[in-house]
Amino acid sequence: QKEVEQDPGPLSVPEGAIVSLNCTYSNSAFQYFMWYRQYSRKGPELLMYTYSSGNKEDGRFTAQVDKSSKYISLFIRDSQPSDSATYLCAMIGGSTLGRLYFGRGTQLTVWP
Amino acid sequence: AAGVIQSPRHLIKEKRETATLKCYPIPRHDTVYWYQQGPGQDPQFLISFYEKMQSDKGSIPDRFSAQQFSDYHSELNMSSLELGDSALYFCASQPMGGGAYEQYFGPGTRLTVT
Numbered sequence: 334q335k336e337v338e339q340d341p342g343p344l345s346v347p348e349g350a351i352v353s354l355n356c357t358y359s360n361s362a363f364q365y366f367m368w369y370r371q372y373s374r375k376g377p378e379l380l381m382y383t384y385s386s387g388n389k390e391d392g393r394f395t396a397q398v399d400k401s402s403k404y405i406s407l408f409i410r411d412s413q414p415s416d417s418a419t420y421l422c423a424m425i426g427g428s429t430l431g432r433l434y435f436g437r438g439t440q441l442t443v444w445p
Numbered sequence: 446a447a448g449v450i451q452s453p454r455h456l457i458k459e460k461r462e463t464a465t466l467k468c469y470p471i472p473r474h475d476t477v478y479w480y481q482q483g484p485g486q487d488p489q490f491l492i493s494f495y496e497k498m499q500s501d502k503g504s505i506p507d508r509f510s511a512q513q514f515s516d517y518h519s520e521l522n523m524s525s526l527e528l529g530d531s532a533l534y535f536c537a538s539q540p541m542g543g544g545a546y547e548q549y550f551g552p553g554t555r556l557t558v559t
Contacts, residue, residue, distance in 0.1 A: 365546035376449070376535055376550035377488065421487060431545040432478065432490035432501055
């Protein structure tokens with residue numbers, strides 16, 4: 334069983350919709366939670382990271398972490414066709430050095 | 446803004462051949478991570494280096510070796526290539542004094558083994 338589970342989708346929404354992407358995890362040692370966006374045949378692009386439980390907002394993106402439920406979410410408001418990509422959640426235990434543990438990624442399509 | 450540079454971007458090799466992938470981190474980044482991403486899969490950690498020393502090792506085959514040089518660039522050497530080694534290989538770098546939650550990925554090297 335993977336340490337990080339993510340529904341691969343695909344998810345298809347109309348432009349302007351609110352998108353909700355989610356991951357669950359099993360390792361309680363995870364402290365930092367990241368969201369990456371990956372366009373086809375490109376490298377993952379770091380969108381935002383969150384430490385421990387709570388919310389973090391950056392423009393149209395909001396990340397939420399619920400450590401008690403081992404559940405994280407990324408919300409995209411006013412979604413745009415340019416948001417069409419695969420979104421990967423990633424987690425890490427410590428802060429200094431360490432490998433990322435990724436979810437499988439959710440493929441999102443925003444249609445005009 | 447400067448990004449992680451990887452070369453080559455595409456590489457085609459035959460079974461049992463050798464390949465060398467290179468990674469040039471963002472300036473003032475001293476930690477490098479290597480990940481392998483198979484088709485439709487999430488990136489899997491291979492190995493990492495901090496200040497030219499190996500800092501962590503993941504599911505990297507013994508046929509693979511890597512190092513980080515004095516200018517912080519890193520090379521992944523892959524020998525006796527197998528069909529299953531065909532994948533996207535990403536390098537990520539981390540800023541000096543930064544946290545592992547700030548890993549910035551390069552565009553990847555697509556390796557095809559025939």
